Amino acid sequence: MEVRLPKELIVKGRGEKLNRAFSNILDNAVKYNVDGGRVEVIGDQSGAGLTMKTTNTGPGVAEADIHKVFDQFYRVEESRSLRYGSSGLWLAIVKKIVALHGGKVNFERKPGSCTRATVSLPRQRETTSR
């Protein structure tokens, strides 16, 4: 795992919810990886907010299905999901949490059999509901 973060990453919001969102993204990057695979976490802070890119090796999600990852209960591999007792719920929740903070989450395939989840959060906006 390679983690590259600036000294400070500041965003105004609900710490516990953001913690859960980032935890799931990291959990996925490890869980859906290959043996001996890589995870790269790169954070970047600008005046407007922060961007967090989490990239992992692994077979990933077929291009045709990639838009489904934010659907509730969507899981690519039943066997693997069952092994980990996963529900296919968390990315749907992540999207909601990030949206409540005025941000965006993007999920994409990258060359070399990699998957990347990018979270962008503005610095200032507060959550609008629980």
Ligand SMILES: Nc1ncnc2c1ncn2[C@@H]1O[C@H](COP(=O)(O)OP(=O)(O)OP(=O)(O)O)[C@@H](O)[C@H]1O
């Ligand atoms: N980093 C990733 N690399 C490859 N596939 C991924 C990655 N993240 C998510 N996926 C695919 O998207 C599906 C949905 O992810 P999500 O986090 O919502 O559910 P989950 O990990 O199966 O269960 P849980 O709700 O416990 O997190 C996963 O089952 C997996 O098939």
Ligand SMILES: [Mg+2]
């Ligand atoms: Mg998950």
